[in-house]
Amino acid sequence: xAIVKDEEEVQSKINIDDYKGVWVFAxxxxxxxxxxxxxxxxxxxxxxxxxxxxxxxxxxxxxLDENAEKLVKYGADKVLKVDHEKLxxxxxxxxxxxxxxxxxDKKPEIMLIGATTIGRDLGPRVSAKVAxxxxxxxxxxxxxxxxxxxxxxxxxxxxxxxxTIVCPNNRPQMSTVRPGVMEKAKYNENAVGTIExxxxxxKDGDLKTEVLEIVKSEKETVALDEAPIIVAGGRGxxxxxxxxxxxxxxxxxxxxxxxxxxxxxxxxxxxxHQVGQxxxxxxxxxxxxxxxxxxIQHLAGMQSSDxxxxxxxxxxxPIFKVADYGIVGDLFEVIxxxxxxxxxx
Ligand code: FAD
Numbered sequence: 067x068a069i070v071k072d073e074e075e076v077q078s079k080i081n082i083d084d085y086k087g088v089w090v091f092a093x094x095x096x097x098x099x100x101x102x103x104x105x106x107x108x109x110x111x112x113x114x115x116x117x118x119x120x121x122x123x124x125x126x127x128x129x130l131d132e133n134a135e136k137l138v139k140y141g142a143d144k145v146l147k148v149d150h151e152k153l154x155x156x157x158x159x160x161x162x163x164x165x166x167x168x169x170x171d172k173k174p175e176i177m178l179i180g181a182t183t184i185g186r187d188l189g190p191r192v193s194a195k196v197a198x199x200x201x202x203x204x205x206x207x208x209x210x211x212x213x214x215x216x217x218x219x220x221x222x223x224x225x226x227x228x229x230t231i232v233c234p235n236n237r238p239q240m241s242t243v244r245p246g247v248m249e250k251a252k253y254n255e256n257a258v259g260t261i262e263x264x265x266x267x268x269k270d271g272d273l274k275t276e277v278l279e280i281v282k283s284e285k286e287t288v289a290l291d292e293a294p295i296i297v298a299g300g301r302g303x304x305x306x307x308x309x310x311x312x313x314x315x316x317x318x319x320x321x322x323x324x325x326x327x328x329x330x331x332x333x334x335x336x337x338x339h340q341v342g343q344x345x346x347x348x349x350x351x352x353x354x355x356x357x358x359x360x361x362i363q364h365l366a367g368m369q370s371s372d373x374x375x376x377x378x379x380x381x382x383x384p385i386f387k388v389a390d391y392g393i394v395g396d397l398f399e400v401i402x403x404x405x406x407x408x409x410x411x
Pocket of ligand 1: 299300301302303325326327328329340341342343344345346356357358359360361362363364367377378379380383395396397398
């Protein structure tokens, strides 16, 4: 009840017309801006142009000059740069506080965040703090031609239908967006924009967590959504050893190994490699699908790849419908032949 009352109070104070501009949260990992943030700058640019407003990147962390410049070159009209030692590593309370304070101060109309582990944590906290709605895990964004509202589309009911959601009365309109589904912004060395340094101060009690140490997982992490080449295997790969064959091919091509859910469920490869609706959405330059039938939930995660090569022994496998090149054959014969051919290149 208290929350509803709070929301009503906030709503009654909101004048939607006060809110202007499109913001993109520029997420970094080990000092590098993530691809998803560059994708959101690409999408944000289109939306900002349609609305006739500025596109801003929100960059939090420490020693940010280089990345701030980079964001301008990727099309941000403005970078809101918050440089503070307490923001060097992501913590929910510090980041949510700084961003929600900024929103209350500057009133953006739209805020886009990558649906990464961090984005999925940050988005709801910020939207709750500023009492607005959030559409999680969007795969399409559009501006309604009639009323200028953001139409946020995401899979619903296990991917069986797509739901388009609007945020009618509150602002900003907030979305988290899946990595890999939007096109990256183009880099322009000569682009100009402003970088605004924002000073923040934390009071006692503002921050309830502190990062003491970062321990990297011993398992190699797979950056599926960042990989330009993916060699993915499905149930047709049959065993852990089968995946070693795919590993050889991906190594030779300079890519990473992906998998269907069937292969993950069989325990041949870890879930972090899964591509699809309940895995990662990818958009590499080259996607090789070996022994994968092409179920709709798998296609949802890879069909925007630039070039799809399918290897399957069933000529009627649905994967061939989305493939640019199809090889009908046994992957245990085709892949060794490919490896041999690559040796001779
Ligand atoms: P199969 O459908 O069994 O296909 C195996 C293929 O390998 C066949 O086409 C066969 O002809 C071929 N093959 C066999 N042997 C060989 C050989 N020696 N050489 C060449 N080809 C061979 N799936 C995902 O992948 N990702 C997801 O994120 C995902 N999320 C889901 C979410 C929900 C809510 C649901 C209900 C399902 C989800 N699925 C997901 C599962 C999906 O529906 C399929 O079951 C799964 O993708 C099938 O995996 P597969 O293609 O490897 O296996």
